[in-house]
Amino acid sequence: MDYFEAKISQQVSEKPGRPKAFIRTFAAKPNPETAKNLGKIFGLIEIASDNPKIPKLIDLTINEIKDNYYGQIAPDKNFGRVFDLNDRFEGALKKANLLIASFLTSEKIALDLEKINIFTALVCGQELHFTVLGKISAILYYRLGPDNYRIINILDNAAAPPAPERLKLFSQIISGKIRPRDVFFACTGNILNHLSLEKIKNLLAQYPANESLAELKKILAEAAGEDYFGALLLEIKKSGNLERVLAGQAPSQTERFNYRQAANQDSIHELIKTERETARLLTPSILPEFKKIFGFLFTAGLSGLAKIKSQAAGRIFRQKNAIWPKIYPPDGPAQKIFLPQLTPAPKFSLPQIAAPKFSGLKINFSIFNKIKNGLIFTANLSGALIKKISGKISGRPFWQKIIFLFKLAAGRLLFKYRQLPKSSQKLLIAVIVLSVLFAQSLGWLGLKNYREKKIEDINQALFAAESQKNNAESSLIYRDENQARQLLIDAKNSLTGLKPALKSQQEKLAALNQGLEEQLQKLRHLAEFGPPARIANFQNLDSQAKIANLAVASGHVLYTQNHNNQTVYQADLETRAISAIDSPAANSGKFILGAATAGNQIIFFSEAMSAFLFDSSAETLKPIAVNISGGNKIIGLTFFKTWLYLLDASNGQIYRYTKTDEGFGSASNWLKDKEPGLAQAKSLAVDGSVYILFGDGRILKFENGKNVEFKLDVIDPPFIAPTRIKTDEASKYLYVLDPPARRLAVFDKNGRLVSQYISENFDDLKDFLVFENEKEIYFLNGSSILGVPGKHIK
Structure with missing residues (x-):
């Protein structure tokens, strides 16, 4: 089990002479076992007074807290550990309260309780519990990356404590978790009068903890004058297994083996023993067995090869010189017929190996001669066999050749085996079996190692995912939803594709996936609403209607177009009445972009980049002049105040037009510099700033024609192919439509995720309209208009 060790750094600055205040820091130093079970007590006490008895009060308070906390009975390791620690800590603080009140009374010290500033804390593992009295600052520097911290003022998020009373100084305990590499900083309130939290963060990024406090002291010595101050830094680090810490890092079995002593033995037997012992320690199961089996096989193979060679050579000699029996033809005397001499197979000779000469050393090369003779015999036999086989299989089909060769080899081997003596047959069988x-x-062994490695890899993956889940819970404590969401997504992705074989691992994987999904579900901020209301269906006007991918509102009337007949359709969202407005003289073509302008007017752009002005009051449509170059690819259109904004993806520019009585005047380049990446842009929205949406879900923000930093929160599930972004000057939100995900995502203008509207009924999303005053959202889905309540609007 991992053991987390708390590292506490302290710094106090006091001026010589008669003090204005007394300041002490303290940190308990329990043994590792006690630190694991009960943690460490530490703190900071500042009392503004010149009474010489105050140091005695401070020392008594510190000792009282330590003694009462560590002096109680050790907690049950198997039950309610966190609850027990809280009880212990609270009990120790209560007794410290009584001690302080008793001391002030017995010593007749009149002390203003508002001048007592005390910070007392307990850290155990990654758990941190502390209480604050008076003007003490408690800051968490939450690590986001190398030399990068997020500053969290914990006391800003906690409820304000009640006014101190003589018998109830410590009245509020704050609890949370701290991760490795996070830094917890507590200090007297006057430090922040001279240094900013950002400056302290820079010191932590630049120096280790103890050096950071030393640098802090130097800076305050120059800036703070006669002020007194105290500060504490807390870090925790993973120190491995507690048992090894307690054992003082006892050496392993391999480390205890004395190689130097073994190697210095005079006897060669001791050297061999050393080698064997080393092999046993390094590979305890396979190396000795491999050596024994290999040695046996090698010796048996040489012996068998020599016997086979001897017997085979004898048979060939006898065949060469054997006399065939007499043959008596029917008409002649008996005569002897001799077997003609066989043409011997071509012989191969190996070059002679010259033995190296070493003075004083005799080497027996009989083994080399045996190997040479065996190779010569094998080469002669193989040459004759190949020549004989090639004559028999020539001209046959391939598969018949394979079968013939197999039968021939099997028969040959069986024949050779039967020719061997019984002892050689047994030896050969033994060699084959072994x-x-x-x-x-x-x-x-290989399969076992593979399975064990697979089990260990899955255990490591489960442990890593569990750690990410725990870190996500810690992030939520400090209200960092984006970090928590990213950690949970990474943990879930790391478990994808795992196929554990063990039942325990399968159960662990299922439980972990369920826990991750439950936490992600809370962080998705899904809006809860019933089935969307169907407001209108334009197919009631034309059953073959092909509705354009745009919806523009003038008042509470939605306007779009039927691409089949180029007719403008309108739907009153209050009365749910629908109608068609035909303007054949306009010859409009198919509309692809549209935006509402001032005075009940809407400007549309067709596929041919022709502009048309629609008057919703008079229900008329007419062409209007907008100067657009021929090579422009306009993919975004919006209207803000008296300006028309067009997004040109091909030239990486945003054009701004001023409205005139005849139309729109000449264009001006709104971006200071061209943005070549706009080729992948999908939509734009303007509220004074300009937001550009890309197909991968990125959003660029521009102010005064220049790109400024802007980043969206991580969203789950991720964007697939968003198509629309909308906002206006009066809205606090950015709306992003993602049709493949059947979703409308809502962010605030700092990029934080606010809500998601997801429904299975959103199967053909084209566009949407938001009426924040009425808290209503309308979706153009296929040929229908669907309505849902705006749950996120407050």
């Missing part, structure tokens, strides 16, 4: 057993042993 070879099979050895191969099988290696195979099973």
